[in-house]
Amino acid sequence: QVNLLQSGAALVKPGASVKLSCKASGYTFTDYYIHWVKQSHGKSLEWIGYINPNSGYTNYNEKFKSKATLTVDKSTNTAYMELSRLTSEDSATYYCTIGVMDAWGQGASVTVSS
């Protein structure tokens, strides 16, 4: 069965960067786009963007273009999202999800605090 295992919670200082991971198993890694979604506490969901694991092509929500960088490592079936220049507005849970978003990671909490 499809499994997306995300990295653990992160506590990071304002202005720093953080790199989240999403390790995929149970399917052919290059068959589905990988999306990343942000959920601020108690709020709705925001689409950050997706990456085509086969080609590395990315498509970002304009809102996150200068914030997020999506990459993959096909040798380890792992997708990454790096968030840069973190502020309190970036404190949220971040999910990876594939295809028509029928499989989701467990989420990774990012807290930005000094």
Add this chain to the structure above:
Amino acid sequence: DIQMTQSPASLSASLEEIVTITCQASQDIGNWLAWYQQKPGKSPQLLIYGATSLADGVPSRFSGSRSGTQYSLKISRLQVEDPGIYYCLQGYSAPLTFGSGTKLEIK
């Protein structure tokens, strides 16, 4: 960007009652509409895709429909395990956009 206007924001219903949640798209999105359920502390779970297709393993009491640019999720007989927050998502064009969510509770 395509706006998805979801209503109601919250809903309280009795067991076995019929529940309907709607999303209005700001422009034509065809059948590029999905519905998700999210329970506290959990990841969203796909219920409906392609506006009307039931995802694998989802009980048949859930159904989706479309009328023009208005999309509906119907729960035919509310069960004790159905409370949560429900979201719609348009996948027609980037940026993909979610509705604001409907919090469903048991009365």
